[in-house]
Amino acid sequence: MTLLQFNRHRRLRRSDSMRALVRETHLQPEDFIYPIFVIEGKNKRNAVQSMPGVDQVSLDLLSREMQELVDLGIQSVIVFGVPAEKDAVGSQAYHDHGIVQKAIRQIKEEFPELVVIADTCLCQYTDHGHCGIIEEGKILNDPTLDLLARTAVSQVRAGADIIAPSNMMDGFVAAIRHGLDEAGFEDIPIMSYAVKYASAFYGPFRDAAHSSPQFGDRKTYQMDPANRLEALREAESDVAEGADFLIVKPALSYLDIMRDVKNNFNLPVVAYNVSGEYSMIKAAAQNGWVNEKEIVLEKLTSMKRAGADLIITYHAKDAVRWLKDN
Template identity: 60%
Template sequence: MKVRRRRFIPATAMAYPIHRPRRLRRNAVLRDMVRETRLDPGDFIYPLFVVEGRDVRRPIVSMPGIFNLSLEHVVAEARHARKLGVPAVLLFGIPNHKDARGTQAYADDGIVQRAIQEIKAAEPDLQVIVDVCLCEFTDHGHCGVLEGGHVVNDATLALLAKMSVSCAKAGADIIAPSDMMDGRVAAIRAALDETGFGELPIMAYSAKFASGYYGPFREAAQNTPTSGDRRGYQMDPGNVREALKEVALDVEEGADMIMVKPALAYLDVIRAVRERWELPVVSYNVSGEYSMLKAAGQNGWIDYERVMLETLTSMKRAGSDLIITYHALEAAKLL
């Protein structure tokens, strides 16, 4: 008797006629219905660079479309951001006078403090976040007190706390320390609590890497170190476990939001942070990332708007709840 053998059919072959993922890609409406990751103007935080003077709108050559702005222009730009649905701005200040201890950073009539007051008077609901660091205010360009060519950690903490309280008094909504000093979140939290600002959240630059992507920002903030670099306090780009340690310390010290900076080359770090903590995760789409897309778009090498949204989506997909980005206004208009 002849035995009939069944022909072996691979599982993939059997599944093929049934499972056709392309069915859900047939048209734009259907694709939008099943999209997993969505961008919204409410996801963005827009950085602003405020300078002394009147009627200053100075282009930052390496960052097309971004400017150093005097107070009246900063207020106008903040209003524009709010009208587009962007909920928050991040302030950086460039004073006329710089010194070794960055005294203008914590002066009650400093450029940042005045910008906070004027923006809040014009747009009360717009959240004003203040970058707390000394690098834009010191004559040496480093993020803290410099002694013997090295940044002194603990002496810097008192000045960062002082700047935080000064900005809180001016009306800041969120304090964002970016200096990468050890213990700065605890020092700032204690100072805010002791002066009646216990309700203000801290957005900690928890995993801030010593990155080459910051190049254009140096022009915008006028804070290039006069000697050495920041590798002694910012993180080595090769380290993920250390990034998680830094985040853990900030969370323990009272951070309310945690940040990874830069974003595009550190999507794996964003994902690792997202998987471990429930706090809001912020990514900083930094100047170099912005300028690369701008340059490629201006040269016709990429579809700028499409690549911009794709890049921002990658940060959201990796786990970012909020994205600090110079693309904020352009992206908000498209969305």
């Protein structure tokens, strides 16, 4: 038999321990940021129908939720609030006793070791569901910046460790950085939603946060999914304005963008594994069409492989349990 010359790549795949030895990308509990939806009232745990396993929780049930995360080894949460009242300017977003501010105070008092990230936007708090002030049907950019800065300062006064502005107004990082610095919070980092596409994957989140636009859509301020170079321009602006982290949202359909951001900027990159990505897998798993554990861990690994340092994901609790079982 003629001896053929070829590489034997399978040598490094022949056992579980060998594959683990040469594995390039690893998931760890500290990689995950878990989203929390907080609502007014008492003893309320409202299941989000389009997101199996995700609930809105009232403040009196929040401690139990946080204890579960701490016990699992999850170190970071991002807090979203669903206010009892909304108005045209989203005033509950920057009220010192708003739902997010109350939740942050409670979490930091009871679990000071947790990193608490505040989502900084207006859409959950406005009666029109858009992320800014509206005049004659147009979202006004510059007047909205003042409200975003006020919101960020209020959230930090409540105890937030990181501000995560998600509104996609031009100049939002600069405005928030200025507002925080002026208020004496120059040490608080900004985790910018630097690259946020106008995506169809956000639908279930709007059920959870009650943030659907009451007219039109968000395409005049969120990015066109067809554009790649625009993402780099957006990220570059946020870096220049003082961002400390760069979020790419959504994650799964934008892994190429995540890699571009990682290759071009020397800041931590955060993947937002959004609600639609979560719900599709949950629905398929409930129908027995996919192995939920395997597909979720593969998906999260792909995000880290593409360049994510951190992952915001609704799968976090399950993923940590599965990783511990492996």
